[in-house]
Amino acid sequence: MPELRKDPVIGRWVIIATERKLRPSDYSEMCQTTSEEEGRFCPFCPGNESKTPPEIFAIRENGSQPNTPGWLVRVVPNKYPALRIEGDLNKKGVGIFDKMNGIGAHEVIIETPDHKQQMQDFTQTQLERVIYTYQLRSLDLKNDKRFKYNMIFKNYGKEAGASLYHSHTQLIATPVTPKRVKEELKGTQWYYEYKERCIFCDIIEDEIERGERIVAMNRDFIALTPYASRFPFELWLLPLRHSPDFDSISDGERISLAEILGLVLKKLINGLCNPSFNFIFHTAPNRFLHPGYWQTIDKDYHWHIEIMPRLTRPGGFEWGTGFYINPTPPEEAAQFLRDLSVQ
Amino acid sequence: MPELRKDPVIGRWVIIATERKLRPSDYSEMCQTTSEEEGRFCPFCPGNESKTPPEIFAIRENGSQPNTPGWLVRVVPNKYPALRIEGDLNKKGVGIFDKMNGIGAHEVIIETPDHKQQMQDFTQTQLERVIYTYQLRSLDLKNDKRFKYNMIFKNYGKEAGASLYHSHTQLIATPVTPKRVKEELKGTQWYYEYKERCIFCDIIEDEIERGERIVAMNRDFIALTPYASRFPFELWLLPLRHSPDFDSISDGERISLAEILGLVLKKLINGLCNPSFNFIFHTAPNRFLHPGYWQTIDKDYHWHIEIMPRLTRPGGFEWGTGFYINPTPPEEAAQFLRDLSVQ
Numbered sequence: 001m002p003e004l005r006k007d008p009v010i011g012r013w014v015i016i017a018t019e020r021k022l023r024p025s026d027y028s029e030m031c032q033t034t035s036e037e038e039g040r041f042c043p044f045c046p047g048n049e050s051k052t053p054p055e056i057f058a059i060r061e062n063g064s065q066p067n068t069p070g071w072l073v074r075v076v077p078n079k080y081p082a083l084r085i086e087g088d089l090n091k092k093g094v095g096i097f098d099k100m101n102g103i104g105a106h107e108v109i110i111e112t113p114d115h116k117q118q119m120q121d122f123t124q125t126q127l128e129r130v131i132y133t134y135q136l137r138s139l140d141l142k143n144d145k146r147f148k149y150n151m152i153f154k155n156y157g158k159e160a161g162a163s164l165y166h167s168h169t170q171l172i173a174t175p176v177t178p179k180r181v182k183e184e185l186k187g188t189q190w191y192y193e194y195k196e197r198c199i200f201c202d203i204i205e206d207e208i209e210r211g212e213r214i215v216a217m218n219r220d221f222i223a224l225t226p227y228a229s230r231f232p233f234e235l236w237l238l239p240l241r242h243s244p245d246f247d248s249i250s251d252g253e254r255i256s257l258a259e260i261l262g263l264v265l266k267k268l269i270n271g272l273c274n275p276s277f278n279f280i281f282h283t284a285p286n287r288f289l290h291p292g293y294w295q296t297i298d299k300d301y302h303w304h305i306e307i308m309p310r311l312t313r314p315g316g317f318e319w320g321t322g323f324y325i326n327p328t329p330p331e332e333a334a335q336f337l338r339d340l341s342v343q
Numbered sequence: 344m345p346e347l348r349k350d351p352v353i354g355r356w357v358i359i360a361t362e363r364k365l366r367p368s369d370y371s372e373m374c375q376t377t378s379e380e381e382g383r384f385c386p387f388c389p390g391n392e393s394k395t396p397p398e399i400f401a402i403r404e405n406g407s408q409p410n411t412p413g414w415l416v417r418v419v420p421n422k423y424p425a426l427r428i429e430g431d432l433n434k435k436g437v438g439i440f441d442k443m444n445g446i447g448a449h450e451v452i453i454e455t456p457d458h459k460q461q462m463q464d465f466t467q468t469q470l471e472r473v474i475y476t477y478q479l480r481s482l483d484l485k486n487d488k489r490f491k492y493n494m495i496f497k498n499y500g501k502e503a504g505a506s507l508y509h510s511h512t513q514l515i516a517t518p519v520t521p522k523r524v525k526e527e528l529k530g531t532q533w534y535y536e537y538k539e540r541c542i543f544c545d546i547i548e549d550e551i552e553r554g555e556r557i558v559a560m561n562r563d564f565i566a567l568t569p570y571a572s573r574f575p576f577e578l579w580l581l582p583l584r585h586s587p588d589f590d591s592i593s594d595g596e597r598i599s600l601a602e603i604l605g606l607v608l609k610k611l612i613n614g615l616c617n618p619s620f621n622f623i624f625h626t627a628p629n630r631f632l633h634p635g636y637w638q639t640i641d642k643d644y645h646w647h648i649e650i651m652p653r654l655t656r657p658g659g660f661e662w663g664t665g666f667y668i669n670p671t672p673p674e675e676a677a678q679f680l681r682d683l684s685v686q
Binding site: 001002003004005006008009010012013015016017018019020037079081082083084087094095096097098099100101102149151153154155158159160161164172174176178179180183199202203206210227228242256275278279280282306308314315316317318321322323325343 | 344345346347348349350351354355356358359360361362389408423424425426427430437438439442443444445449492494495496498501502503504505513517518519521522523524542545546549553568570571621622623625649651656657658659660661662663664665666668
């Protein structure tokens with residue numbers, strides 16, 4: 001019998017489709033390995049700094065000059081930005097419709113100078129540098145009053161929408177709080193008003209007690225497959241300490257995050273035949289500039305990362321309903337990943 | 344300058360990304376033509392009727408027996424259903440979470456006995472038969488009180504989630520009104536409360552006056568690229584007569600719908616190098632069984648079909664925000680399709 005499960009935050013239903021069940025080993029057979037297209041020019045490689053817009057930030061430990069080789073992590077504006085940094089919003093109506101200028105920031109975090117290394121191959125130190133860069137860029141963009149939300153996300157592999165192979169993350173600052181983010185905020189607020197507790201803190205406690213959906217845990221973070229997983233092997237990384245903002249993590253938490261993120265990516269990539277994936281940071285909006293609007297958010301929202309392997313393709317049903325059909329129960333996915341040993 | 348456009352029904356923002364603009368001709372170059380895998384066994388072909396579950400309905404004009412060849416359109420339960428027809432919902436809590444049994448109907452409408460013909464190749468008569476079948480199945484499933492919504496959708500091509508080549512549509516009846524459907528209903532209700540008019544009727548009037556986003560029109564239907572198109576060449580087909588329910592169409596409207604659907608599919612398939620696409624019927628929920636809950640829906644909701652070519656792959660940004668980045672302005676898409684002549 002298929003099972004319908006409800007995500008307690010968003011209220012989204014998911015069908016755990018036991019009739020069309022896929023076990024972890026089935027995914028290796030339908031494997032669409034992510035690999036490099038050889039011989040293509042790479043604008044993210046050292047030596048090609050002039051092929052990107054001038055850098056916004058870089059970690060350089062050898063005293064090298066901006067926009068020259070020697071960097072360890074480098075941040076540049078997207079050459080083909082979805083949103084542009086210069087200008088005003090200029091909101092207006094067009095007949096029955098509404099529009100505004102596409103103002104925002106669209107940055108690319110080039111995670112390594114090494115063209116061949118992907119995030120799952122990074123040393124602990126390199127992963128800490130990358131996360132530190134996310135944190136600094138997020139804090140910096142919060143100073144621009146036009147932006148309401150900073151979205152950090154990674155597209156790995158073609159199925160996940162990546163167009164360049166060289167390992168990178170994107171950061172988009174938007175002039176409106178995105179719809180999906182608002183839904184999540186509304187869900188956490190609703191729960192808080194009823195229970196006076198953070199729903200994510202409650203989920204963490206419930207999951208630790210059950211254990212069956214835990215993939216990994218360290219002193220500051222837990223990695224689990226959520227109860228109402230939309231996708232096979234969907235993973236959430238949650239900080240054990242309640243905090244609404246990713247960019248408020250401490251030095252110690254950054255080390256723990258690098259540890260657990262590296263570990264779960266290795267497990268996904270090795271265990272499932274190098275699948276495409278997206279990860280998305282879910283963090284509170286830039287409310288410091290809009291006080292009053294977000295009354296209880298410090299208490300009710302809990303930042304986290306959602307990792308979505310792209311092993312199945314959503315069809316018309318998913319698009320039309322917002323209902324997802326997931327052929328792999330999250331308990332089996334968790335067990336498989338938990339038991340998998342990686343170096 | 345990129346432009347942010349807001350969908351007036353759902354409130355979803357879309358980025359019309361002029362910096363990364365793709366013209367219609369660009370899509371032919373990145374073409375991923377949908378084609379058949381030769382030599383695979385097809386359970387939907389005449390002669391293989393025993394390989395599907397027994398038929399629920401068929402159009403047979405030659406007096407042939409059920410589950411034998413001779414049908415023109417055939418409806419069978421999905422062999423690997425996402426939801427099962429037998430049983431009770433049995434809603435219950437599991438710790439902090441909620442679940443219920445996966446009760447529902449999952450039917451496959453095999454649109455033609457001809458393995459090679461796709462919907463865009465059908466005669467007008469065949470397309471009318473298919474639409475008539477949608478209508479009858481939808482009306483029939485409304486008699487089952489456990490189901491709140493009937494979703495008719497088609498996945499064409501691998502990028503759109505199709506697993507079998509033989510032309511088919513799916514119908515899923517769900518035990519809860521899906522989230523996305525509720526959002527749309529809420530949007531139309533909100534507008535109606537404010538204006539005392541149907542938002543879709545207003546959109547149709549506005550679009551006819553402007554003309555720039557119209558692709559085709561006949562006596563009963565209009566095909567247009569919506570103002571806040573999420574995807575390049577997204578198309579909506581709307582009935583000119585206000586009506587909340589697809590399955591209330593008249594015989595005359597069925598003929599008009601077959602005409603315009605056949606026309607726009609030919610345009611999409613010929614003009615854009617046979618892309619994968621989804622279409623989804625957006626119609627009112629099965630409210631007759633739940634009176635009172637849907638007070639103004641007969642006045643505020645307007646059924647329609649949304650067609651979404653899968654020319655770009657949504658990445659982490661779209662998944663995380665519900666914001667879409669569309670590199671092709673709908674005005675250009677409409678002009679291209681409008682000017683394209685097809686046989």
